[in-house]
Amino acid sequence: MSLAARIDVVRGSFELSVDLDVPTGTVxxxxxxxxxxxxxxxGCLAGLIAPRSAEITVAGRSLADLAPHRRGIGLLSQDALLFPHLSAVDNVAFSPRSTGAGRRAARDLAHFWLAEVDAVELADRRPGQLSGGQAQRVAIARALAAQPDLLLLDEPFAALDVDAAPAIRGLLRRVLKTGPTTVLVTHDPLDALALADHVAVMNDGRVVERGPTRDVLSAPRTAFTARIAGLNLIAGTAVDGGLRTPSGDVVSGIPASDVVQGEPAVAVFPPNAVAVYPHDGEHRGSPRNTADAVVAALEPHGPVIRVRAEAGGWAHGLTADLTPAAVAELALEPGSAVTLSVKAATVSVHPAATGP
Ligand SMILES: Nc1ncnc2c1ncn2[C@@H]1O[C@H](COP(=O)(O)OP(=O)(O)OP(=O)(O)O)[C@@H](O)[C@H]1O
Known part of the structure; x- marks a missing residue:
């Protein structure tokens, strides 16, 4: 059941215009x-927000003029939104019942889906007796039991605590392998990497970059996507063995096979590929990928400290991940003068985006 959608919406001063194609069974x-x-x-796909204009087809069936409950869409949001007065199994059985299944068949189906989400032992509990993670398991079972043609997931882990989220992410990963065509909304690139075949990166009502998840997030072609993916990105023009920035610096790296010299290109590398030295001139020996900079900010980032640098040229805005011990040893603080060094072997060079 592939999805093809072209949606135009105006909400106050916000204007959105996107088109999406999601092949059958993919996320x-x-x-x-x-x-x-x-x-x-x-909201537009589900029929909950009225667009200015929209064409939405699932498996060739046009949905745009149908009421929400006639669209064959399952929606899972951050809150499980279970019916509080029904047990878990009755919550899951609700959708097959409402599409005409008999009581017995609906219960059997509900037990099957509760087993799929490892929640059989929760069958007789009311939502008030479930943890957030347990309720979300039941909500996933309920969404899938309806056998939707299209599944919409709206930040399904956002309301879960950090211990529960990985288990539910793993569960969804398992059920979506053979699941319906799915659109997942998230602001976390990890969710996209774990669950999605393709990603569309949105900014201000537009898709700014799209493609296979791994390709987009490991080799972003816009500064915007690089920031979301947590990568450093430098734009310029492809030259032999790297790229030349607008200020004339050459950044050395390993060009991808589709890079054409003289064409717009981007150099991409992770923050942990950036080495930080005291600004003593010692590391100037390397002819390229070394720059003087000033520490602009230091922020904890999981187990490391992310250092953001300011510089006059290509190194402006770069981030480097250091251990707290290294930050202490270098006595780094905002305003510290440093030298940054990026090994060419860690820098990949790709063609720059030419538009969404
Ligand atoms: N009911 C509304 N009336 C007018 N504008 C709205 C309404 N709801 C949302 N907006 C605006 O629409 C824009 C997009 O909001 P939307 O909720 O789709 O973004 P989002 O990417 O899902 O964000 P988030 O990650 O915060 O959920 C925002 O500028 C928001 O202020």
């Missing part, structure tokens, strides 16, 4: 910052 992640329009897209 598309809509990735983007707050307010980029991800939930608006889901």
């Amino acid at each position: 598309l992640a809509l990735l983007g910052p707050n307010g980029s329009g991800k939930s608006t897209v889901l």
Whole structure:
């Protein structure tokens, strides 16, 4: 059941215009910052937000003029939204019942889906007796028991605590392998990497980059996507063995096979590929990928400290991940003068995006 959608929406001063194609049985992640329009897209697909104009087809069936409950769409949001007065199994049985299944058949189906999400032992509990993670398991079973043609997931881990989220992510990964065509809204690139075949990166109501998840997130072609993916990105023009920035610096790296010299290109590397030295001139020996900079900010980032640098040339805005011990040893603080060094072997060079 493939999805093809072209959606135009106006909400106050916000205008959104996107088109999406999701092949049968695959997962598309809509990735983007707050307010980029991800939930608006889901709301239009589900029929909960009226677009200015929209063409939405699932398996060739046009949905745009159908009421929400006639669209064959399952929606899972951050909150499980179970019926509080029904047991878990009756919550799951509700959708097959409402599409005409007999009581017995609906219960059998509900037990099957509760087993699929490792929640059989929760069958007789009311939602008030479930943890957030348990309730979300039941909600996933309920969404899948309806056998939707299209499944919409709206930040399904956002309301879970850090211990529960990985288990539910793993569970969804398992059930979506053979599951319906799915659109997942998230602002977390990890969710996209774990669950989605393709990703569409949204900013300000537009898709700014799209493609296979791994390709987009490991080799972003726009600064915007690089920031979301947590990577450093330098734009310029491809030259032999790297790229030349607008200020004339050459950044050495390993060009991808589709890079054409003289064409716009981007150099991409992770923050842990950036070495930081005291600014003593010692490391100037390397002819390229070394730059003087000033520490602009230091922020904890999981187990490491992310250092953001300011510089006059190509190194402006770079981030480097250091251990707390290294930050202490270098006595880094905002304003510290440093030298940054990026090994060419860690820098990949790709063609720059030419548009969404
Ligand atoms: N009911 C509304 N009326 C007018 N504008 C709205 C309404 N709801 C949302 N918006 C605006 O639409 C834009 C997109 O919001 P949307 O919720 O789709 O973004 P999002 O990418 O899902 O963000 P988040 O990650 O914060 O959920 C925002 O600028 C928001 O202010």
